[in-house]
Amino acid sequence: KAGVTQTPRYLIKTRGQQVTLSCSPISGHRSVSWYQQTPGQGLQFLFEYFSETQRNKGNFPGRFSGRQFSNSRSEMNVSTLELGDSALYLCASSRAGSETQYFGPGTRLLVL
């Protein structure tokens, strides 16, 4: 069974631009969560989607948004990028009713 996939793996943007990251969960997994990982802050929860609905949300500004499609694939968008948005963005999926999350390889975003 294929694991969680994320595209692109690497991305370079400039301040003020916007970016969209994509995540395909493990087949059969309906929950997708997004995390931001930085050396200083560690792994921070962004939001979780289940059945196309945002179920939980972390403490991030409105510039960070996401959505989930009917096939459980998810995208997250960051608008008006700031230098501090440079990070590894991780997506994790889990089966309905399970707390066990499986992570993708991440998208490394660099904002110049």
Place this chain on the structure above:
Amino acid sequence: GQQLNQSPQSMFIQEGEDVSMNCTSSSIFNTWLWYKQDPGEGPVLLIALYKAGELTSNGRLTAQFGITRKDSFLNISASIPSDVGIYFCAGDNYGQNFVFGPGTRLSVLP
């Protein structure tokens, strides 16, 4: 909000040695998970624990869910160079609050 503490923050050990690290919280969790992350990659699930007192092994790894539900430990026996990485614990309460610890960075010296 809920926070997890991991200790030690980092450790250097000799190849072949056993390793022990732990994770504590001021709040209880119903699930404890241990992940390992290699540089530039996403965390990989090592062990999942679902019941207080549960002791689970995965090869050279052993983890236990503390009986107070506020802690967990991970042991690695006979360490090898590929054990190098950052080990994260994570706690969860019925999918309502998934929290990660800051990680323990493990270095293995040949």
